[in-house]
Amino acid sequence: MTLAKRERAALIRTMSEVGPDAPTLCGDWTTRDLAAHLLVRERRIDSMPGLVVPQFADHTEKVRRAATDRPWAYLLADIESGPPKWSPLFLVDAVANAGEMFVHHEDVRRAVAGWEPRTLPADDQDHLWRLAQQVGRRSYRGSDVTVVFERSSAEHSDTEHPSGSRVTVRKRGPRTVVLRGEPAELLLHAFGRDQVRLETDGEQRDIDELAASQRGV
Template sequence: MNMAQRERHALVGTMADVGPDAPTLCGDWTVRDLAAHLIVRERRPDAALGLVLKPLAARLERVQREMARRPFPELLAKVRTGPPILLRPVDSPMNAGEMFIHHEDVRRCTPGWRPRDLPPADEERLWKIVTSFVGRRAYRASPVTVELVTPEGRRYVARQAGERTVVLTGPPSELLLHAFGRDEVRLDASGTPEDVETVHALDRSV
C-alpha cells in the first residue's frame, strides 16, 4: 500500500472517529464538507475545474453542497474507494500530499494533538513536494528570504528576497503543512521577530 492509500484509509478512520460535524483546519468546513470536497475533486472533474477556474467556482461550491447532504457513511465509503479506475494509476503521485494534509486538517482540530512520526520514505516524499513549485508558490509574497531546513540539514530557498532571512526548521511534513497555509504546526523559526511574524501571516495558499 503506497503513501496515498495509507493516508486515505487513515483519514477515513479519523473522520469516522470524530464525526461529520467536527471542525477541520479548512476554514469553516466540517468533516462532512471536507469529505464532499475530496469526492467532487476526484469524481466530478466537470465541477472540480472550479478549483482553478474562478468563473466555475460557484458551480463547484454548489456541487459540493449537494454532495455533503448525502449520508455520512456513504461519503466515507466514497473517500475510501478513491478515484475512478481510470484515474487510479495517478492516485499515488497526485494524492500523497493531499491525503496527508487533509488527514492532519482533521487530526489537528482535536485538543492535545501531536505530530505523527512518519516513516522516512514518507518524509522524503513530502520533502520532494514542498521543494517543488509548492514552496516557491507558498512564500511568493514574502518581503524577506524564506529558507526551509530539515533537522538533517537539508536546505531549500523557497523565496529569495533581499538580505534578511527567515529560516523555518522542521521535518518535511511540518514544512509542507506550513507551506499550505496551516498554522497548527511544530516548527522552529529564526529571524527577527518582525520578519518571522510577517512570514507566518503571509497568504500561503497554493
C-alpha cells in the same frame, strides 16, 4: 502501498472516529464538508476547473454543498475506494493525492485539542520533503522575505536528495527567515496551516510578515 493510499485509509479511519460534525482546519468546514470536497474533487469532472480558476469556483462550491447531503457512511466509502477509473486522478493517484490526503488528514487530527505530530517512517518524510519544496516554491506570495526550509530529521539520504537538508524555496531579498522542522511540518506550513511544530530563525517582523503571507498553491 503508496503514501497516498495509506494516508487515504488513515484519513477515513480518523473521520469515522470523530464523526461528520467535527471541526477541521479548513475554515468553518466540518468533516462532512471536507469529505464532500474530497469526493467532488475526484468524481465530478465538471467541478474540477473551479478548484484552480476563480471564475468557476461558484459552481464547484454548489456541487460540493450538494454532496454534503449524502449519507456519511456513503461519503466515506466512496472516498475510501479512491478515484474511479474514469477520473483524471486515477492514473496519477500516487503523485496527485499524497499531499492532499496527508494535509487533510492532519486538518482533521489537528483540529482536536491536544494533538501531537505523528511519527512517520523515514521514507514518508523523504516524500513529504520533496513535496514541501515544491509547494514552498509556489507559496508565501505577497512577502518580500526569502524563505529557507531546513529539515531537522537526520533520517534521510543526501545521495537521494542532492540539495541536502537546507533549501532556499523562495528568494526575495536580503531579509531571510529559516523554517526548521520535520518535512511534514514544513509542508503543512507551506499549505497555510498554523498548527505546526517548527522553529524559526530571523527578525520577528520578517517572521510575522511571512506568517501573514499568502500560503498555499
